[in-house]
Amino acid sequence: MIRLYTEDDFVKMRAAAEILCQTHLAIKKVIKAGISTKALDDFANKFIVDHKKAIPAQLGYGDFPYTLCISVNDEICHGFPSDYILKDGDLVSIDNVVNLNGGLADSCWSYKIGDLSDRNQELMDTTLFALNEAIKEAIPGNRIGDIGNRIQTIAEVDHDFSVIRDFIGHGIGKEMHEDPQVPHYGKAHRGPRIQKGMVFTIEPMIASGNWQSKIDDNGWVARTVDGSTCCQFEHQLIIHEDGPEVITDQSKYQLTDDDLAFIDAYKF
Template sequence: MIRLYTENDFEKMRDAAEILCQTHLAIKKVIRAGLTTKQLDEFANKFIVDHKGAIPAQLGYGGFPYTLCISVNDEICHGFPNDYVLKEGDLVSIDNVIEYNGGLADSCWSYAIGELSDRDQKLMDVTLEALNRAIDQAKVGNRIGDIGHCIEEYAESENDFSVIRDFIGHGIGKEMHEDPQVPHYGKAHHGPRIQAGMVFTIEPMIASGNWPMKLDDNGWVARTQDGSTCAQFEHQLIIHEAGPEVITDQNKYSLNEDDLKFIESYRF
């Protein structure tokens, strides 16, 4: 069942999205070579819980034991923060979900540690552009398949990368994962019709090599079978008659004075 939401729901989602985006902006200020992914997770938890008074919704979800999913290089998604020390040339995708005052917001962003290889930099650029192109397809009257078709054509046919098939976008609202399912590949003009009031994510995961994946023994961390790098960017959209509203656009938000003091005083 695809739920349609109201302006009252949207306001709660926007409030959660502001905290989510401020968390990403804070991470952007501190992420660097020499930090462990576990240190980043601990920083984000304190920023969200102690500083913002929000709930890191991934923590405990289905048994997931961390605030952030931090996926490095060949990890596709659901990466476990651990003692891995970030180094120059790493490509890091950080997925964050916030619950605040009854609203949910979900966004993943990829970060370069220092200078990437030419192919990995292109991978990041193409993944973000694929997301932006897909957002343009998320309008009333189109179908969900138009979104995936747009991503697949751009990433694979035009740029020789591979769209991960095993993980997809999703509806979000009362729960973190709802209908509709939003694949990042597929046929145009197929799937559910997009309607005003829908809320869903588009979150392409794109590999520099082939798309088949494997799971680590922990049952969570997914990585490419061929060891190729993967990038991911994700936005949460509210569908209006006039077009999609990207509530997780970091450019809409900024860090306030208290946020900056928190970051400056934090000790890794």
């Protein structure tokens, strides 16, 4: 069942999105070579819980034990924060979900540590471009398949990359994962018709090599079967009559003076 939401719901989602985006903006200020991914997770938890008084919705979801999913290089998604120390050349995708008074916001953003290889820089640029182009397809009257087809065309036809098939976008609202399912591949003009009131994510995961995945022994972390690098960007959209509203657009938000003071005072 695809739920359709109202302006009252959107107000709560936007409030959660502001905190989510401020968390990403804070991460952008502190992420660097020499820091562990677990230290980043601890930082985000303190920022969301203690500083912003919100709930990190991924923590405890299906027994997931961390605030953030931090996926590095060949990890596709659901990466476990760990003692791994980031180094120059790493490509890091950080997925964050915030619950504020029942409003949910979900966005993944990718970060480069130092300089990437030419291939990985192209991968990162292509993934973000594909997301932004796919958002243009999310208008009432189009179908969900138009979104995935646009991403797959950019990744696999225009560039020599591959779209991960095993993990997809999703509806979000009352729950973190709802219908519709939003694949990042497939045929245009197929799937559910996009309607005013829908809320869903588009979150392409694109690999520099093979699209197939495998799961680590912990049952969570997905990585490419061939060890190739993967990149993910994700936005959450509210569908209005005149088109999509991207509530997780970081350019709409800024860090407050209190946020900057928290960051300056935080001890890694």
